[in-house]
Amino acid sequence: MTPAPLTVPKIALRNVHKSFGPKTVLNGIDLEVAKGESLVIIGGSGTGKSVMLKCILGLLTPDTGSIHVDGQETTRLRPREREKQLHKFGMLFQGAALFDSLTVWENVAFGLIQGAHMPRAQAKEIAVAKLGAVGLTPDVAELSPSELSGGMQKRVGLARAIADEPEIIFFDEPTTGLDPIMADVINELIVQCVKDLGATAVTITHDMASARKIADRIAMIYQGRIIWTGPAKDIDHSGHAHVDQFVHGRADGPIQMQIRAL
Numbered sequence: 001m002t003p004a005p006l007t008v009p010k011i012a013l014r015n016v017h018k019s020f021g022p023k024t025v026l027n028g029i030d031l032e033v034a035k036g037e038s039l040v041i042i043g044g045s046g047t048g049k050s051v052m053l054k055c056i057l058g059l060l061t062p063d064t065g066s067i068h069v070d071g072q073e074t075t076r077l078r079p080r081e082r083e084k085q086l087h088k089f090g091m092l093f094q095g096a097a098l099f100d101s102l103t104v105w106e107n108v109a110f111g112l113i114q115g116a117h118m119p120r121a122q123a124k125e126i127a128v129a130k131l132g133a134v135g136l137t138p139d140v141a142e143l144s145p146s147e148l149s150g151g152m153q154k155r156v157g158l159a160r161a162i163a164d165e166p167e168i169i170f171f172d173e174p175t176t177g178l179d180p181i182m183a184d185v186i187n188e189l190i191v192q193c194v195k196d197l198g199a200t201a202v203t204i205t206h207d208m209a210s211a212r213k214i215a216d217r218i219a220m221i222y223q224g225r226i227i228w229t230g231p232a233k234d235i236d237h238s239g240h241a242h243v244d245q246f247v248h249g250r251a252d253g254p255i256q257m258q259i260r261a262l
């Protein structure tokens with residue numbers, strides 16, 4: 001009998017550890033993301049979600065463990081290979097992180113012009129089309145980001161994330177600071193854009209409404225490890241006390257917040 005073909009995960013982390021001085025942040029992360037899947041990572045503040053994303057992007061190097069993207073080990077790539085690898089990723093940062101010194105379209109086209117060395121006129125055409133895909137009209141393209149509302153800035157950030165048609169998109173708390181209705185609009189746009197691109201998506205969020213809407217699968221990080229992962233539909237009956245406490249936002253439970261003055 002012919003064995004079933006093995007599908008290589010788009011992203012695979014194995015036993016990833018990362019410490020800063022005496023502080024262990026990632027303590028043996030094991031996680032796989034399938035091609036085309038939308039994975040949402042939940043977990044308390046300071047549990048290492050951003051550090052994990054930075055390790056996948058190659059902005060931080062794990063102390064031990066492996067990270068594979070499309071089957072290729074990425075933790076110790078040479079600069080040129082790393083740059084090639086980075087082209088696979090799009091990113092929507094917390095707070096959209098737009099440059100106020102550039103117009104909206106220049107923000108969207110930034111990676112196309114700087115990274116892919118595309119002529120400005122061609123990059124502008126793509127930027128205006130991507131702005132259209134997130135519901136912004138061409139007149140917005142000429143404005144400064146400071147002239148836009150928070151919801152519009154997120155849309156611009158999303159247009160920038162998809163401009164280069166990445167294979168993988170990271171969303172870092174995409175709905176932070178938005179009212180619930182605008183948050184829902186952004187969630188729908190994320191789902192639509194990811195689907196249109198056929199991309200693999202990894203989202204960090206504290207917003208459970210967002211997680212439910214965006215995720216095929218949810219993973220929870222706690223004390224530097226993935227303690228639960230399952231289909232989004234199972235999040236309310238995970239059978240895991242830590243997940244239950246987090247999802248329902250209860251102060252009482254196994255997760256004790258460490259509150260200390262810095």
Ligand SMILES: Nc1ncnc2c1ncn2[C@@H]1O[C@H](COP(=O)(O)OP(=O)(O)OP(=O)(O)O)[C@@H](O)[C@H]1O
Pocket residue numbers: 020025043044045046047048049050051052
């Ligand atoms: N470059 C660094 N140097 C030292 N410590 C760091 C560095 N980056 C992150 N940390 C520490 O690692 C821990 C995890 O940070 P991280 O930003 O990943 O948390 P998070 O889960 O994304 O939190 P939040 O939900 O609040 O954004 C924090 O205690 C943080 O102070």
